[in-house]
Amino acid sequence: MKSLKLVFFLYCILFAILQVLYFLDYPLPNFIRFYLADFLCMPIVLSICLLVVQHLKKDKSLRLNITSISSVFLMYTVYFEIILPPIHWRYTADFRDVLLYLAGSIIFYFLQKAP
Incomplete structure (x- = not known):
């Protein structure tokens, strides 16, 4: 989970730099x-969803399943x-965007399972 938090932090910084x-x-x-x-x-987005679900359920061990990730x-x-x-x-409309959404979703899926 630490790796997901690190990636989330880095991605947010990178996104902020990109916007600037x-x-x-x-x-x-x-x-x-x-x-x-x-x-x-x-x-x-999925990291924020995961943090909200964990907070609402008061269970830091919760992970988003493949159905939830696929739905988003x-x-x-x-x-x-x-x-x-x-x-x-x-x-x-751009098919490359869809592929990048998919790649990001897959990365999230595996990162959330990492310790």
Whole structure:
């Protein structure tokens, strides 16, 4: 669990730095500009979900099961890649985003099981 907390902390810092760079309009490679946030998304969101569940249940040994992780992954995929692109100009449907959501979900699944 310590490894998950460390990754969560590092991902949050990396995401914050990325947002500052966006705000400053700093030139970034396209992969970082368009895809890094998608990769960071699932581990951050799922870590927050896990912490909330552990707090509510008062059981620090709880872990999210594959069904819960898959549900969040599918919800993000449907919402951000299917529902939003036709109704808001800022969002575009991109299969690479889905793959990055999936990669982040898989990383979270294994990190939460680590000691």
